[in-house]
Amino acid sequence: MQGDPRAPVILVEYGDYQCPYCGEAYSIVKDVQKYFADKLAFVFRNFPLTRMHPEAENAAETAEFAGAHGHFWEMHDLLYENQDALGPEFYLAAAKELGLSGEELNEALRQHAFKARIRSDFMGGLKSGVNGTPSFFMNGKRHDGPFDFEPLVAAIDAELRASAYARTAGH
């Protein structure tokens, strides 16, 4: 999670590292995070469309590997900033850039050490109503509109108002 877990709005994105729409959403989410500052926390969960995107699973496992060593968000960002380069050479280079062991990464990928974790994200997403990538949820409610900056901001604003109302009304 990026941001304070007690933030009034938690934005969850289910994403696929090889999905071009998620690639577009990547910079939009960063702008949204800047806009709301500490009112927003952001969570990324894996939803790889493995039958459509051959590198989606490996990219996700690479990010989870980096996460196990405290570098999830840097790897997440590197992957989205280099979608055209996704592949075994890139994962190695990215791991090295983050000071991680390339051998350990390759071993983790070979053994699919993080596959269960990613599958669990995927199943959770399916059960929560994820319908494609990227899929956004604000405080658990699926966002059905476009994921451009304005519609995302409007939806988060609405959720901020709703949660403020709930607090003042003593719910």
Next chain:
Amino acid sequence: MTNEQLLPPGAAAPNFTLNATPDQSLSLSDLKGRPVVLAFYPADWSPVCGDQMALYNEALPEFQAYGAEIVGISVDGVWCHVAFAKDRKLEFPLLADFEPKGAVAKLYGAYREGDGFCERALFVIDKNGVIAWSYLSPLAVNPGADGILQALEQLPK
């Protein structure tokens, strides 16, 4: 446009026979004895990565865990379905409700008369051929798989 236009839970699922490929047809009765998910949808080739059919393709193992078959139905012709299924690497059948146009969708209350294509409508049919759950989604919203999974979960084992 409401859920009420669709055949409701408790109704027998009307049998049908439609082409799945240019030389193969599939009947609902072929699938009797296992749960069946019918996904009516407007058209192939919507320009989104995670469109509804691709999503169900990803979720196939989850449907299969319930012993369920899933079938997609639109008014597109078989050759269109063949090309679309190949492009999306779909591993479940797409049926062509092509001639007479929308006839099967009409049986299920899932045809958009003015537009000439199917509603985005989901049905879960139990292994005895009775509709257990149906859901009409707004055209612009991909309904995802959660409703289907819940309905499959609630079927008697």
